[in-house]
């Protein structure tokens with residue numbers, strides 16, 4: 001198929017759930033992808049914070065290829081070594097004692113919601129079941145995760161949603177104190193809101209939320225689906241705050257592009273899951289585990305997090321220069337290589353122009369240009385992206 005055929009047939013046969021840009025991508029390497037006609041693009045989106053080690057990372061590719069030739073799937077009725085090894089690496093490098101594997105971010109959040117409810121059921125005889133989540137949050141598209149999500153536009157036409165959720169303003173500890181009742185079992189929060197527009201809370205926010213949860217006997221759930229796996233310059237973004245959760249969800253970059261999700265928890269929280277309480281046919285599948293294990297090994301072998309911090313800081317400085325030149329920019333914010341440029345207008349035209357100029361990026365919350373490049377980018381890549389961005393903003 002040539003690119004025109006691919007787009008025509010794509011629109012004919014695929015459900016109309018995405019507004020795709022008119023490009024057909026065929027190959028990737030590092031921070032670059034190529035379309036079917038051989039045109040090169042600098043990828044500053046990385047599959048929406050997924051390919052953190054860049055496209056076709058040799059270690060991940062090798063692990064997936066080896067695993068494919070060895071064992072693809074057997075179910076969780078048996079042990080497999082890649083699954084056990086990945087769980088161990090995750091536990092040894094986080095607050096957690098136990099891991100449950102699934103296949104996506106929304107599923108990881110479903111698992112976290114179920115664990116929190118089950119915890120309320122076991123410890124309070126079902127009196128506590130309500131989960132407090134934040135306005136502007138994004139937790140996924142399945143019904144419980146969608147209910148947890150604090151953005152009404154995703155919910156239109158899917159009501160009735162689930163009972164047992166309460167939404168309060170993000171970065172507002174007073175609102176949290178007020179919202180807690182005898183029904184509350186958990187608080188669920190993103191360390192930095194991603195889809196909500198790259199929103200950072202006050203530096204002491206997570207610490208205060210942790211204290212409030214401790215005082216009220218609540219489980220604290222961090223959704224690190226987007227912020228995790230080195231994106232912000234730490235393996236997990238909450239490490240910056242020093243406030244550990246009881247439960248944490250991961251997906252996106254965990255398998256560097258291979259679909260995988262995980263829900264991590266302390267022993268105390270995890271203990272309410274027993275055989276039969278939760279499951280997933282594909283969860284912990286050897287292919288996903290091999291990809292994730294290789295990803296974790298590269299991430300921990302040194303260099304990547306350092307690169308996020310140095311190149312992230314350079315990128316932030318270059319974006320601030322850009323902002324100074326273009327009055328349409330109202331704020332530049334972010335941490336590590338999760339950066340947002342807020343405009344006083346819709347960002348979609350900039351994204352479309354950037355694509356024409358060979359730069360992949362995206363816009364979230366309507367007016368926030370979002371940059372989530374692979375964590376292995378160099379300063380020259382940043383310079384190239386910022387040059388393109390300056391040209392595109394100049395045309396606004």
Ligand SMILES: *Cc1c(COP(=O)(O)O)cnc(C)c1O
Pocket residue numbers: 104105106107109138139140141190194195223224225226227251252
């Ligand atoms: C992307 C995302 C999700 C949903 O992940 P899927 O794999 O698309 O289901 C959940 N939470 C956050 C914070 C995300 O960024």
